[in-house]
Amino acid sequence: MSMPNLADMVETNTTTDVVNLLLGVANNIGLSLSSWNPLGVGRAIVQSVSTIISLYTNTVADLAQGGYASYAAQMRGADGSDVTQWLDLRGQDQYNVLRRQATYASCASTGFSVTTGTTAGGTFQAGQFHVANPTTGATYTNTAAVNFLANQSTPCPIQADVPGTASSSGAGQITQLVTPIAGATCTNSAALVGTNIETNAGYFARCVTKLGAISTAGPAAAYDFAVQTLTQVDPAGVLPSPPYLLSGGAITRSFTRANTQTGVVTTVCGNSTGAVLGAVASILTVTFVSGTTWQIATTTPHGLTLGAQFLVTGCVGSSGLNYGGTAATVWTVAAVIDQNNVQVNVGAVGVGAYVSGGTVYGGDLGLCNFVVQANVVGQCILSTVQSIQAIAISPMATVYYKKASGLLPGAVQTKVSNSIISYFAGLPVGGVSDSTPDDSVTPLSGIIGAIMSADPSITSVVFSATQALYVVPPSPATPYFTQGDVSMIVASQPIGVPVLGGTSTISAVPK
């Protein structure tokens, strides 16, 4: 027998198929099937063996599909969800690339607080205190022991109980105490961002991008792979383990291109929520503050926020700050003094008196830049990393859905918002081309599709007659309304990505 076609190998056989096949063979070799008792031993054996063979044809089909990463990326379960096991095997064994796992939305104690009244809340060990976002229903739990005294605002670190974007909350949205404390309120000053597990399509695309990293000559794919794989365990032999997690989530999209006038390579990257924060800045000086606190002054804005992480390299004198030096670590911002000054707690590390030089790779963007410089950029090549630019889009729409679904309008609004957010997160940097060549847009048709697919009960969507979408481009551009596609061009570059500008403009009406 010669090698069958792949299409035949991936086709499964039912028990009936196999029974008919076996009976055909039996007939050909002279067995008199007409004389077989329907409940006899012969038919029972054929039926039993056929059932087993049928099951094994499923295994053959899986084996055939799972032999290719590209095919495995398209495997779906009965419910339409990604089958991940085969691509995980291919990704790890064929490309040595691990799938990005879902992350929990969380914040440090500075991002969430509980304000008590005259009643003390008492002490809760980690895992004992629970709060919720009343809009989405997502719940969160404290990750460290906390004691709520009376008449105080007490900071408390929390983490979502379920990983993924469904547990993300904007600032000020976690306001419900699940663990009751009489007279107390709570709120989060920081946004909590969780990310979903990497899809098969995204994972496969990243695996193939890895091929560019094989060459020392640095094709564009090598740059993209470096930034998109930053969250993996020590992905490039640079960052320390345990795995370093970017505070804004993994870089999920990027593209690399050369400036046609200078040849400088720019990698534009973004995460699932939009822009990547941070910057790269030269150090002006380093000064001792008190205790174990030191202050770093930069010549240009450092782009750091409280709690953000950063690396220092090339600092003469204060060499204890340098990555790979005494500390060999990523620092965390203890205080932001102003846009050019941050403080850091160095613990037991000996910093040393500042002499000259040094660069701060600040925040997620700075770390992306650091990894690209350390692992990809060749001699005589200038490279930088730039964030995508978020373009806020607010659909001005009324969504009609079947009353029989039993859904409340708020629940439908949430589903629609999540569907649009998911659609936006999957678009490439700069959007897609519509019918006009070289155009870079977020198509209105795609937004309509995301709304309609949010829930089976949705029957139609009606946009405002004159103002379908409200668009807020990055400053200094002026917000505007549009009835059509939204351009993703920012400052003459295709670096825009859409983010949902707000849900209040979407209403849901049962019919």
Place this chain on the structure above:
Amino acid sequence: MQALSPSWLQGPVGVRLMYTMAIALDALADWYVYASAANCPSQAPPDAVPWISQDRGLSTGPQQSSASTRRQQQLWLDLWKRAGNPTGLLLAIRSYFYGIASGSPAVSLILDGDPVGTAAPNGGSTWYQYAAGAPDFLAGAQDPVPPSVERRGLGHWNWDGTNQCFRSWLVIYADNVTLAAPTKTWGAPNPWNYDDGTIWGISGTLANAALAPSLQARARQWKAANAVIPNIIICFDNTWLQPDSPTAKLPNGTWNNPASITRLASPCAFLDGVA
């Protein structure tokens, strides 16, 4: 199987019944082996070949044979190892033309500058070239046949009067491929038709709407990230745009302008470049 059967299945009917089972189980075992081997380029059935190319980040040319594609798949790591350097880029461009009757075309990559700095210490150009029909890989070799390298002094390749080392130009010499200079003129047979109506400035069986985007995608994928290719040039006269071409058959400092008289007079079609 017969040996394993109980005595009541050793009779004429029982043996036939077990033989039927054995055939099915044998076939199943064969299919396990086939399914396990189907992702190997040398063993894969024809409809599996495109999946392997996707896995290995390779594109297939419009007329590339299955055997050529399988060979390319076996060389995937050897090819990717050269992504970003002139050899890798030229091989990727040549592979688009695999399978055409006349063989692989001659191609050049002209670097605006001399990285070695011996022949042209003040700039100049460096020419990486594969001759028409030259093999890319010798049988059994893990390294490709390298392109020839020629260096010329400043002003020899004068695109626009400047010398920027990150720029390079791809030239495909079409006398050996299924592309040809236009044979029809603007306006015939209708006001908005040009040449044979398929692609600007080129005719022939490969001259279709997929040609330019395919070549541009390969150039973008296989060039160094910092390399800027202002144009991909299809040259219909191989005495032009060569290291030893006379000055009259080389850019004269005005070719950055599409309306340049000497550029318009050249036997070339100019596709948009990539960055």
